Amino acid sequence: MAALRGALIGCGFFAVNQMHAWRDIDGASIVAICDRDPERLRIVGDQFGIERRYSDAAEMFAGETLDFVDIATTVGSHRPLVEMAAANCVPVICQKPFAPTLADAKAMVKACADAGVSLMVHENFRWQSPIQAVRAVVDSGEIGRPFFGRISFRSAYDVFSGQPYLATGKRFIIEDLGIHILDIARFLLGDVSNLTARTARVNPDIAGEDVATMLMDHEGGAISVVDCSYATKLATEPFPETLIELDGSDGTIRLAQGYRLTVTGKSGTTVSDVSPPLLSWASRPWHNIQESVVAIQKHWVECLNADKEPATSGADNLKTFALVEAAYAGAANRQPVRIDDLL
Ligand code: NAD
Ligand code: 89V
Structure with missing residues (x-):
């Protein structure tokens, strides 16, 4: 071809x-x-x-x-x-x-x-290999039915030097980064029916919010907390790792800093290193994101050749985008938001 x-x-x-x-x-x-x-x-x-x-x-x-x-x-x-x-x-x-x-x-x-x-949104975080590894464990049934998730991204990395526009918009962390983390929550636990959010701005030198905490009801019955911060100074800077806790009826998954995946389930406990490979052109700490760019673009080529809808098609991404809109609206009026009312 x-x-x-x-x-x-x-x-x-x-x-x-x-x-x-x-x-x-x-x-x-x-x-x-x-x-x-x-x-x-x-x-x-x-x-x-x-x-x-x-x-x-x-x-x-x-x-x-x-x-x-x-x-x-x-x-x-x-x-x-x-x-x-x-x-x-x-x-x-x-x-x-x-x-x-x-x-x-x-x-x-x-x-x-x-x-x-065909239309695909370049929503690449769900294509990171550690996130794919978590999804594979969920799909295997090892932890049973997930009933709780925490999907967390907390960092003090200077994203403004590479992307100066991030400091100037009225909207910051939910629109730019939270959108990825909300998409991961959907990828792991399914679509969302209700969302409650709180935001804050800690860094006085930027225009938008740099901290956001969201609580979501998923349609399948699970509850998740998605929390994001660019105002969190840690002993070892985790950027750009997404940390995950999933509790299921038969066990738990923990994706911890350093790409350490611990699964406790029907067959006992396993601990593995799910670090992304360092591609020849990639540079730490961005290699995790860089590898996911290859994965999503390969997926696009496969979908285009097979006339298949991409996983993060425009239609799919509306359901992630609605969570962003819900988070801003809900944080502004401190009320829960029904996602169906937006779609
Ligand atoms: P950037 O400002 O560095 O680059 C954008 C470029 O687009 C500029 O060179 C600008 O001149 C050009 N441009 C703008 N409008 C144009 C037009 N109408 N026609 C032709 N050229 C035009 O921005 P960036 O940091 O590279 O971000 C680009 C996008 O990538 C943003 O939407 C950002 O959120 C996204 N992004 C995604 C990820 C990810 O992991 N998916 C990571 C970083 C940035
Ligand atoms: O992935 C992104 O969209 C980037 C960053 C990780 C810096 O937030 O803008």
């Missing part, structure tokens, strides 16, 4: 990981790139040997024959670019956060559905 011809829009901080991943994946290659910043276009074009370069996405769609487009710009441009892909009948991957609002996200899903093009 001929390799799928892809184009990348947005050649910034994170797109470099996506470009490395595309280079590692058989069956797809990036044939054109686009960025409105000529310096970023030059840096990424030269690094990855891409000759076909555009400063305008509309010109790129007009000038290229593409099997898919990979949008790695920041959130403000996601809706027009996804709608442009749909109008050109080009299947599309869009970075998280998918949209500024749930109404925008719904319109983007509809535009792609109406055009009959």
Whole structure:
């Protein structure tokens, strides 16, 4: 089968990981790139040997024959670019956060559905190998029926040096990072019916909230706590590890700092190291995230070739995005939010 011809829009901080991943994946290659910043276009074009370069996405769609487009710009441009892909009948991957609002996200899903093009949100955290390892244990039935989960991300890592825009938005940790952790909660425990949230801003130098605590009812009966902080100074900085506690009717799972997975279940207790591999182009501590980028992009190629809906399709991601909206609304009025009312 001929390799799928892809184009990348947005050649910034994170797109470099996506470009490395595309280079590692058989069956797809990036044939054109686009960025409105000529310096970023030059840096990424030269690094990855891409000759076909555009400063305008509309010109790129007009000038290229593409099997898919990979949008790695920041959130403000996601809706027009996804709608442009749909109008050109080009299947599309869009970075998280998918949209500024749930109404925008719904319109983007509809535009792609109406055009009959596949849409995947680059929601990669659930593709991290330690998270996949936890899900495999749940699926094995070893701990029985999960009734409680705590999915936790607490850190004081300086994310602002690489991504300065994170310091300036009115929304910060839930929209940027919590969205991943809420998606992991859905991935492990299923869809959510109700959410209660509290937020705080500890760092006085940023505009948005940097601490969020959420309590959720899952439709299958489990309860989870999702807690996120960028104001938590620890003896050993855990960034970017997500720590997990799951209690089930027959046992427990603990994913602890240092990628240590302890399972106590029907067959006793096992402790294993589920550290992600360090890919040749990856760098610690980002290697966990970097490996998941390869995994989600491989999944996209498999889905496109098999005409299958991706795990984090636009439609699926609306259910994660609704949790983000619910968390902000619920934290503002200190009331629980019913998720069905948003979808
Ligand atoms: P960035 O600002 O470094 O890069 C964005 C690039 O897009 C810039 O070079 C900018 O010039 C370009 N751009 C913006 N609008 C454009 C348009 N209309 N046409 C062409 N180019 C345009 O941002 P970043 O830190 O790389 O983040 C990009 C996205 O990736 C964000 O949505 C962010 O949340 C997400 N992200 C995801 C992960 C993850 O693990 N999934 C990690 C970091 C960032
Ligand atoms: O994964 C992300 O979306 C990043 C970071 C881990 C820094 O929050 O923005």
